Amino acid sequence: MIKTFGLTHVALAVRDVERASAFYQRILGAVEVYRHDTFAQLQTPGARDVIVLERDVKRAGTRGGIAHFGFRLQRPKDIDAAVRAVKKAGGRVREHGEFVPGEPYLFAIDPDGYEFEIWYELPTPVDPRPRRASRHTARRARA
Numbered sequence: 001m002i003k004t005f006g007l008t009h010v011a012l013a014v015r016d017v018e019r020a021s022a023f024y025q026r027i028l029g030a031v032e033v034y035r036h037d038t039f040a041q042l043q044t045p046g047a048r049d050v051i052v053l054e055r056d057v058k059r060a061g062t063r064g065g066i067a068h069f070g071f072r073l074q075r076p077k078d079i080d081a082a083v084r085a086v087k088k089a090g091g092r093v094r095e096h097g098e099f100v101p102g103e104p105y106l107f108a109i110d111p112d113g114y115e116f117e118i119w120y121e122l123p124t125p126v127d128p129r130p131r132r133a134s135r136h137t138a139r140r141a142r143a
Contacts, residue, residue, distance in 0.1 A: 010051060015057050020111065027089050031044075073118060079105070
């Protein structure tokens with residue numbers, strides 16, 4: 001078995017890289033970390049994930065067997081803000097509810113037609129433990 005950081009990126013074929021980048025920046029606070037003529041890479045704050053947006057007009061919005069991709073909320077109360085953010089950014093909320101009490105979700109469609117999910121999941125036994133500040137970090141913070 002190899003050790004990884006888990007699923008780290010999804011690459012989406014999009015019609016307009018600029019528009020797609022702005023959409024995920026508005027909803028998730030994603031930050032564009034690399035830009036090229038035909039693609040951009042974004043990351044969401046506090047995570048190791050990467051969203052790659054590749055200009056490919058013919059394939060944009062096609063699923064190729066992928067049903068949807070998801071973003072896990074840090075706090076369940078943020079689901080209503082997520083609904084508003086999706087709509088304000090030009091996306092369409094397809095479904096909104098709770099899987100079980102305490103686990104709110106939404107499924108939405110982005111401007112290229114991709115379905116994505118934003119949800120809160122109650123902690124699981126395999127979730128990473130929160131990082132504690134090292135002594136070195138704590139000393140720098142006091143300085």
